[in-house]
Amino acid sequence: MAEVVYAVADPNPVAAGGADYLDAHGVRTELRPSDAATELTHAWATSAAAGRPYVILKTATTLDGRVAAADGTSRWITGPEARAHAHEVRAAVDAIAVGTGTVAADDPILTARRPDGGLADHQPLRVLVGRREVPDDARLRTEDGGELVHLATHDVAEVLAALAAREVRTLLVEGGPTLATAFLDAGVVDELHAYVAPVLLGAGPGAVGDLGVTTIADALRWRTHDARRLGEDVLLVARTHPSLAHPSVQEA
Ligand SMILES: NC(=O)c1ccc[n+]([C@@H]2O[C@H](COP(=O)([O-])OP(=O)(O)OC[C@H]3O[C@@H](n4cnc5c(N)ncnc54)[C@H](OP(=O)(O)O)[C@@H]3O)[C@@H](O)[C@H]2O)c1
Incomplete structure (x- = not known):
């Protein structure tokens, strides 16, 4: 049979x-x-069940949680191994999103590149969120890469609906802090990729802004899924799951 x-x-x-x-x-x-x-099948299954893309939020921070120096410069906080890993993740997702603030500050290309600088075979959709126009000479416009989609909104649900309509199953949110905070506030981040460098700045913007948390019991808690060393840096992959309370809550 x-x-x-x-x-x-x-x-x-x-x-x-x-x-x-x-x-x-x-x-x-x-x-x-x-x-x-x-x-x-985790990301795909989560996306299918939620009816929206699986959202990975990436941050590259110093030990004191900063994503840029006081003057706005942020290149580079992490080293080549961490950046190469981040490019592998880009090559595996359907779309990458940044806010207009990151385009103004860093002029990123948002492509997935191999260590030799060449383009990876798969290029994710490049998603820009915010109402400002992208200058004609922005590298997002002038350099080859995935299709550029500009969503002139601050509404995270609108962003996810627009991307779901394009059959985006996995979305990598690369910041900056304003966009990261909006996605966290909306409760739609499924996975965190926190690249942490042994670097101290002492001043400069943090990875996320005000989440409305005023007391430790209200902190957003995650579960460590993986942790690995990448050169001088460390990558922490954390996930959330609605049915899992943090151990400190269960023990209480
Ligand atoms: N180390 C890292 O991981 C990392 C990653 C990315 C950026 N950065 C650094 O972050 C800094 C830029 O920070 P940022 O916060 O300005 O960048 P951002 O989050 O990329 O962009 C912020 C802009 O996005 C638009 N926007 C989109 N959704 C929004 C929402 N829900 N609420 C409010 N505004 C929304 C707004 O612009 P409009 O007025 O156009 O609507 C806002 O000013 C730079 O210094 C950059 O180097 C660091």
Whole structure:
């Protein structure tokens, strides 16, 4: 008898029900869950269930949590290994977003590049959020890369709806602090990529602005999913999950 073993059930209502169909037509099916398969499909499954892109928020900070010096310069806080890793992540997502403030300060290209400087095979959509126009000579306009989408809004839900309509499943929010805060405030960040460099500035903007937290019990808590050393820097990958309270809350 024919048999199909599968590791993850499809959360997408449009595509779900395959096992039932096969069972009804004489093919035995068995769900054999596997951590590797769950991890492989995590972002996609979360996106399908939420009906919006899976959002990864990236920050590159000093040890004292700053993303730029007092004069606005931020290149480079982290070293080449961390930046190469960030380019690998870019090459794996569907879209990257920054606010107009980052374009004004850094004039980024927002491409996924290999260590030799060449463009990676997959280029994510480049998403600019904010009402200001992009200057004609901005490198986002003049340099090759993914399609540029300018969303002249401050409404995070609008951004996500526009990207979902383009079938964006994974979105990497690269900042700056204003955009990062808006996504956190909207409660739509699924994963944090915090690159931390052993650097101190003592002044300059922090990675995120006011989140309305005035007391420690209200802090936004995350779960560490992975931590690794990249040259002199450290990458912390953290995730949130609505059903998981932070250990300090469970112990209390
Ligand atoms: N180290 C890092 O990880 C990192 C990453 C990125 C940037 N940076 C640094 O961050 C600094 C720029 O910070 P930033 O906060 O100005 O950058 P930003 O968040 O990229 O841009 C802010 C602008 O985006 C628009 N915007 C989009 N959504 C918004 C919302 N929901 N609420 C309010 N405004 C919204 C507004 O401009 P409009 O008036 O056009 O609407 C706002 O002024 C630079 O110094 C840059 O070097 C650091």
